[in-house]
Amino acid sequence: xxxxxxxxxxxxxxxxxxxxxxxxxxxxxxxxxxxxxxxxxxxxxxxxxxxxxxxxxxxxxxxxxxxxxxxxxxxxxxxxxxxxxxxxxxxxxxxxxxxxxxxxxxxxxxxxxxxxxxxxxxxxxxxxxxxxxxxxxxxxxxxxxxxxxxxxxxxxxxxxxxxxxxxxxxxxxxxxxxxxxxxxxxxxxxxxxxxxxxxxxxxx
Amino acid sequence: xxxxxxxxxxxxxxxxxxxxxxxxxxxxxxxxxxxxxxxxxxxxxxxxxxxxxxxxxxxxxxxxxxxxxxxxxxxxxxxxxxxxxxxxxxxxxxxxxxxxxxxxxxxxxxxxxxxxxxxxxxxxxxxxxxxxxxxxxxxxxxxxxxxxxxxxxxxxxxxxxxxxxxxxxxxxxxxxxxxxxxxxxxxxxxxxxxxxxxxxxxxx
Numbered sequence: 001x002x003x004x005x006x007x008x009x010x011x012x013x014x015x016x017x018x019x020x021x022x023x024x025x026x027x028x029x030x031x032x033x034x035x036x037x038x039x040x041x042x043x044x045x046x047x048x049x050x051x052x053x054x055x056x057x058x059x060x061x062x063x064x065x066x067x068x069x070x071x072x073x074x075x076x077x078x079x080x081x082x083x084x085x086x087x088x089x090x091x092x093x094x095x096x097x098x099x100x101x102x103x104x105x106x107x108x109x110x111x112x113x114x115x116x117x118x119x120x121x122x123x124x125x126x127x128x129x130x131x132x133x134x135x136x137x138x139x140x141x142x143x144x145x146x147x148x149x150x151x152x153x154x155x156x157x158x159x160x161x162x163x164x165x166x167x168x169x170x171x172x173x174x175x176x177x178x179x180x181x182x183x184x185x186x187x188x189x190x191x192x193x194x195x196x197x198x199x200x201x202x203x204x
Numbered sequence: 205x206x207x208x209x210x211x212x213x214x215x216x217x218x219x220x221x222x223x224x225x226x227x228x229x230x231x232x233x234x235x236x237x238x239x240x241x242x243x244x245x246x247x248x249x250x251x252x253x254x255x256x257x258x259x260x261x262x263x264x265x266x267x268x269x270x271x272x273x274x275x276x277x278x279x280x281x282x283x284x285x286x287x288x289x290x291x292x293x294x295x296x297x298x299x300x301x302x303x304x305x306x307x308x309x310x311x312x313x314x315x316x317x318x319x320x321x322x323x324x325x326x327x328x329x330x331x332x333x334x335x336x337x338x339x340x341x342x343x344x345x346x347x348x349x350x351x352x353x354x355x356x357x358x359x360x361x362x363x364x365x366x367x368x369x370x371x372x373x374x375x376x377x378x379x380x381x382x383x384x385x386x387x388x389x390x391x392x393x394x395x396x397x398x399x400x401x402x403x404x405x406x407x408x
Binding site: 120121127130134137155157158159161162163164165166167168169170172173174177179180184185188189191192194195196198 | 324325331334338341359361362363365366367368369370371372373374376377378381383384388389392393395396398399400402
């Protein structure tokens with residue numbers, strides 16, 4: 001386990017007076033860095049304390065358990081993803097879809113290791129973590145369902161849930177071996193949705 | 205927690221002499237029943253011992269931990285699913301796909317609670333369990349890739365991984381609220397695959 005010099009420097013910086021909010025953010029930042037470096041099981045609250053340059057007692061003032069800290073990181077990432085992929089409801093359906101997918105894949109690119117680890121390696125997998133992931137999937141499905149005419153297709157909910165699964169699994173494969181251009185993956189995803197909904201989207 | 209009378213009868217039956225193989229099968233059967241009745245965390249090896257009418261010491265002779273027993277059940281279910289969905293390679297691609305999907309959804313129907321719990325509730329989620337699930341997904345993707353001409357489409361692997369995610373997520377939604385006829389879900393899945401591969405499959 002080698003640490004980059006900038007991180008060593010940070011951890012050895014003289015202890016600063018931080019507000020409660022700043023300290024909380026610092027601990028989350030340090031925790032995120034550690035969870036990205038090594039498997040969940042190999043990160044301890046001692047590691048977090050050491051790298052943040054604070055006592056273990058102080059950490060437990062902010063996060064009761066390691067899982068607590070991890071869950072907060074997952075919740076934040078989920079919130080960030082949901083916000084980053086929101087496209088105004090005034091835009092036509094096809095543009096909303098395409099722009100949403102573009103932003104989704106941008107997020108996947110920027111958070112590649114965390115994204116793949118969360119969905120494939122069981123890092124910290126527990127009902128609450130999965131609950132957060134599931135609520136993101138549901139948000140995406142609801143957004144799409146809200147943008148298609150209800151009479152247009154039967155059982156659209158099942159088709160759209162499948163489509164969300166398509167994007168998730170295809171984007172994992174894409175992140176692991178990025179030989180397909182992003183635009184092509186977006187095109188594929190749109191084709192899949194149009195096919196399963198039997199739709200002619202405006203603008204197509 | 206009420207138990208059905210047949211199960212009470214089983215657990216109270218006089219202890220029989222079983223071969224090692226028979227005993228192992230009995231314990232797996234009892235464990236499966238318990239994991240289907242209540243959340244993973246609420247099943248103990250004591251419960252398994254009690255219902256099987258054996259000592260806890262005997263159980264540990266067969267399975268070192270509860271996770272060990274659970275993992276064996278997941279491995280068996282995975283093997284069963286992979287075998288049940290195999291269709292002879294002599295059949296035309298579209299027929300293989302359709303028959304494979306039919307058998308997949310039959311399996312989902314027959315194992316509904318276990319299927320949904322495994323994939324959505326984090327029951328016993330750990331790297332090894334997820335590894336088994338991931339190897340099933342890979343088997344499905346490989347079967348499909350083997351049945352399409354390699355020159356026919358670029359980056360088919362990413363499209364096919366997405367398609368496997370489509371079927372998984374759509375079938376969870378379908379199992380949870382089975383208002384869509386099975387034939388329609390099969391049709392949807394085939395449409396999704398054809399669209400993302402840009403294929404004209406023989407027989408279509």
